[in-house]
Amino acid sequence: VRRARIAAIGGLIIAAAMATSGCATRRASVATASLDRTHAVAQALDDGPARNVILMIGDGMGHTEITVARNYARGAAGRLRLDRLPLTGACTTYAVQETNPQLPDYVTDSAASATAWATGHKTSNGRLATAARTDAPLRSIVELAQARGLRTGSVTTAELTDATPAALAAHINHRSCQGPADMARCATFRKRIGGPGSIAEQTVDHHLDVLLGGGLGRFEETVDGGPYQGHTVIDSARAQGYRLLTNAAELEEAPPGEKVLGLFADGNLTLEWGGEPAKPFPGSGPQRCVEDLRPPNEPSLAAMTRKAIALLDGGPGFFLQVEGASIDKCDHVGDVCGQIGATVAFDDAVGVALDYAQARGDTLVVVTADHAHTSQIIPPPEGEDRHSPGAYSTVITADGAPMTVNYATNLPGHMQEHTGAQVRIAAYGPQAANVVGITDNTELFSIMSRARRIGK
Numbered sequence: 001v002r003r004a005r006i007a008a009i010g011g012l013i014i015a016a017a018m019a020t021s022g023c024a025t026r027r028a029s030v031a032t033a034s035l036d037r038t039h040a041v042a043q044a045l046d047d048g049p050a051r052n053v054i055l056m057i058g059d060g061m062g063h064t065e066i067t068v069a070r071n072y073a074r075g076a077a078g079r080l081r082l083d084r085l086p087l088t089g090a091c092t093t094y095a096v097q098e099t100n101p102q103l104p105d106y107v108t109d110s111a112a113s114a115t116a117w118a119t120g121h122k123t124s125n126g127r128l129a130t131a132a133r134t135d136a137p138l139r140s141i142v143e144l145a146q147a148r149g150l151r152t153g154s155v156t157t158a159e160l161t162d163a164t165p166a167a168l169a170a171h172i173n174h175r176s177c178q179g180p181a182d183m184a185r186c187a188t189f190r191k192r193i194g195g196p197g198s199i200a201e202q203t204v205d206h207h208l209d210v211l212l213g214g215g216l217g218r219f220e221e222t223v224d225g226g227p228y229q230g231h232t233v234i235d236s237a238r239a240q241g242y243r244l245l246t247n248a249a250e251l252e253e254a255p256p257g258e259k260v261l262g263l264f265a266d267g268n269l270t271l272e273w274g275g276e277p278a279k280p281f282p283g284s285g286p287q288r289c290v291e292d293l294r295p296p297n298e299p300s301l302a303a304m305t306r307k308a309i310a311l312l313d314g315g316p317g318f319f320l321q322v323e324g325a326s327i328d329k330c331d332h333v334g335d336v337c338g339q340i341g342a343t344v345a346f347d348d349a350v351g352v353a354l355d356y357a358q359a360r361g362d363t364l365v366v367v368t369a370d371h372a373h374t375s376q377i378i379p380p381p382e383g384e385d386r387h388s389p390g391a392y393s394t395v396i397t398a399d400g401a402p403m404t405v406n407y408a409t410n411l412p413g414h415m416q417e418h419t420g421a422q423v424r425i426a427a428y429g430p431q432a433a434n435v436v437g438i439t440d441n442t443e444l445f446s447i448m449s450r451a452r453r454i455g456k
C-alpha cells in the first residue's frame with residue numbers, strides 16, 4: 001500500500017510519501033516540493049492588534065517530548081499540528097532563588113514559570129504570582145484583561161488548583177495550598193485571618209468566565225472565613241454566579257452567557273494512553289501503547305478547548321490559557337506511553353485553537369512549554385556493560401522502528417526532575433513574529449498583553 005500525505009504550511013508544501021507493508025511497518029521520507037520558506041514567513045507576518053489571545057502550555061513539553069510524540073504517533077518525517085505554526089523561536093525558563101532573587105535558579109518549576117508569563121516577573125520555585133522573599137502580589141494578565149472588559153478562561157487536564165492555572169487566578173506564597181484544608185505552608189493567606197484564601201477560593205473569587213479541568217476534591221473543602229465561611233468552595237462559586245459542570249455531557253450542553261466551573265475528576269483528569277513504565281536495564285518494551293483509556297464522561301483537552309472558545313467567543317475579545325498538564329506528570333514517573341498520549345492530546349487541542357484562529361484572522365495563538373523535562377531518546381541498550389544507568393522503555397513507532405526513551409534525572413523508582421534547557425515557542429496570528437529568535441518566559445507576558453493592548 002502506498003499513500004501520499006500532503007500538508008500545506010502557508011506557501012510551504014511538505015509531502016511525506018509513506019510506504020506501508022502490512023500494518024506495523026512503514027518507511028517515511030520527506031519529499032521537499034519547496035524548501036524556500038521566504039514567502040510563507042512573509043505571509044505569516046501580521047503587525048495588527050489581536051482580538052483574542054490563546055496561550056497553550058504543554059507542561060514539561062521540551063524538545064525531546066515533542067520529538068518522542070512525533071516519532072511515535074506520526075513517524076520521524078511526520079508533523080504534529082504544533083509543528084505547523086509558522087513562526088518559531090526558543091524560550092528561556094529559569095526561575096530565581098528565594099533567598100537571593102538576584103541569582104537565577106536554572107531549573108524552574110511550573111509555578112515560577114507560569115508566574116513569569118502570567119505577570120512578566122521572575123519569582124522563586126513554588127510561588128504563584130507573588131514576589132520572591134516579599135509575598136508581594138504580582139498583577140496577572142487575567143486581571144489586566146478583565147480590567148479591559150475581556151472575557152477570560154483557563155483549561156487544564158490537571159486540577160484547576162495546580163500550578164499553571166493557579167498562577168493566573170491566585171496570588172499565594174506556595175503552590176501546595178490548593179484548597180482551604182491545605183494551607184499549612186500559607187498561614188498568612190488564610191481567609192479566617194482576612195487573607196485571600198487558598199488557590200481554589202481565589203480561583204473562584206477571580207471570576208474567570210470559563211474554568212475547566214480536574215480538582216473537584218479541592219473545591220469540596222470548607223471555606224474558613226469571609227462571607228462563605230462554613231460553606232464549600234463550590235457553594236461560594238454558585239453564589240457568585242457559576243454553573244457547576246461535572247461531566248462531558250454537561251459541558252457540551254452548557255449555554256453561553258453563564259460563568260462555568262467544570263470539575264471533571266476528583267484530582268487530575270484520567271490519562272489518555274497507558275503502557276509499561278520505564279525500567280532499569282534491560283528496560284521495558286518493546287511495546288505499542290494502549291490508547292483510549294480516558295472514560296467518556298471526562299472530556300478530552302480538545303473538547304474542553306473547543307467549548308471554552310465557544311463560550312468566550314462573541315464578546316469583546318478574550319484571553320484563554322489551555323494546559324496539557326500530564327506530559328509533565330508522566331515524565332516525572334517514566335510513563336512513556338502516558339507522556340506520548342498526553343502530548344498527542346495536547347496537539348489535538350492546538351489543532352482546535354489553530355482552526356479557530358485561521359478561520360478568524362484576529363486571534364494570537366502561542367504554543368510553548370513551561371520547562372524542559374527528563375526524557376531523552378537514546379540508542380537501545382547493547383548489553384550489561386553498555387546501557388544507561390537510568391530507567392528506559394523501547395516503543396515501536398509509527399515508522400515501525402524501535403525508539404528507546406530514557407529517564408535518568410534521578411535514581412530509578414524516584415520522581416524524575418525537570419531540566420533547565422530552553423523550550424520551543426511558536427505562534428500564529430497578529431504579532432506572532434514576536435516569538436521568533438530567543439525570548440524569555442517573562443517576555444511572553446509582554447508579547448500577549450501588547451498584542452491585545454491590555455498592558456499597564
Ligand SMILES: [Zn+2]
Nearest residue numbers: 060328329418
Ligand atoms: Zn513537573
